[in-house]
Amino acid sequence: MMHGISPEESALREAPSILTIDLSALAENWRTLSRKCGRSECAAVVKASAYGLGIERVAPALWNAGAETFFVAHLSEGVRLREILPQAVIYVLNGLLPGTAPTFARSQLRPALGSTPEIAEWSDFCAAEKVDLPAAIHLDTGMHRLGLSVDETLRLADTRRLLAFTPSLMMSHLACADEKGNPATERQLAVFTDLVRRFPDVPASLANSAGTMTGQDYHFDLVRPGIALYGGAPIGGGAALNPVVKLQARVIQVLTAERGEGVGYGGAEHTRRETRIATLSLGYADGVFRSVGSSDARPGAAAIIAGRRCPLIGRVSMDLMSVDVTELPEGAVERGDLATLIGDGITLDAFAAVAGTISYEILTSLGHRHLRRYLGG
Ligand SMILES: *Cc1c(COP(=O)(O)O)cnc(C)c1O
Secondary structure, three states, rough: OOOOOHHHHHHHOOOOEEEOOOOHHHHHHHHHHHOOOOOEOEEEEEEEHHHHOOHHHHHHHHHHHHEEEEEOHHHHHHHHHHHHOOOOOEEEEOOOOOOHHEEEEEEEEEEOOOOOHHHHHHHHHHHHHOOOOEEEEEEEOOOOOOEEEEHHHHHHHHHHHHOOOOEEOOOOOOOOOOOOHHHHHHHHHHHHHHHHHOOOOOOOEEOOOHHHHHOOOHHHEEOOOOOOOOOOOOOOOOOOOOOOOOEEEEEEEHHHHHHHHOOOOHOOOEEEEEEEEEEEEOOOOHHHOOOHHOOOOOOOOOOEEEEEEEOOOOOOOOEEEEEOOOOOOOOOOOOOEEEEEEEOOEEEHHHHHHHOOOOHHHHHHOOOOOOEEEEOO
């Protein structure tokens, strides 16, 4: 039996990989955005378990920072969030599935109603129950994914008195706000501005993170940032706020391969000299996509070990990956040490770029095999 080791210390030693989530940085990011949008309310988008970071910890941290309105994608996410934040305003972005209105009502959730049948079903439910339950109306201003068309919105403006509920938010979503200067964004702004004029008593919301950063014209009454809260860069090439996530993996073996040997599955990369290799306990089952692997034809991602950038060598396996540590001083890396894949100067967006994807997909793919450590909050 081992003495003097706390359960936390023991869990840390045993962890194949560690995902550190800085709740203080997250709260600071929310405050930064909230300041930026002045008198408009700053909500928080926490769909997909807060972009994979864990809604149980993320939502209370945002609430304590001052956020009062939250957006999830699914009804089940809303039900869960209601247990965590009894007093928050919670919108369900994917709207109302047939027959689910009672569940919305029971958990005091607000659907984002994006079609005429959804609006009719919510209105009928409110009439039958003799209650006026708030809901958002989702307008399609050019993305063609969800929402009422311009014609349907104009018709709604004319027939609104027939509804058995009072809309609490007119919202739309920007398709291209992450591409600076894309004219589609200004067109969506113009369409939205024209439509919400017809609902002067209902608060309006258009901006995601990128829209929030783009400028005051996009703020309306409420902004809906997601990725910027979690440390992703909202506008192509633009600066991210504080990093929130750090991903580290354990070195489980250090070995030497002769010059000209293949490394990993398929022998996809060959050593160009005698090479020291650190094998890490992390792979594509942990959200480190195979696309960050390295081959003779194309370099891949890197890891920070002992303060130095070490390139991956060979393909990423399900639970393992290899790093070339030849450049590190003798003895600088040993079994049990930690290598950093995201953090220590490697940004989330840089890592995503090597993987050929976006920060959102990386965060939501990190999975549940990491030891999750929450700082602050
Ligand atoms: C996901 C989402 C957001 C947040 O977008 P970010 O780019 O992460 O800021 C806002 N509004 C809607 C409708 C969304 O689906």
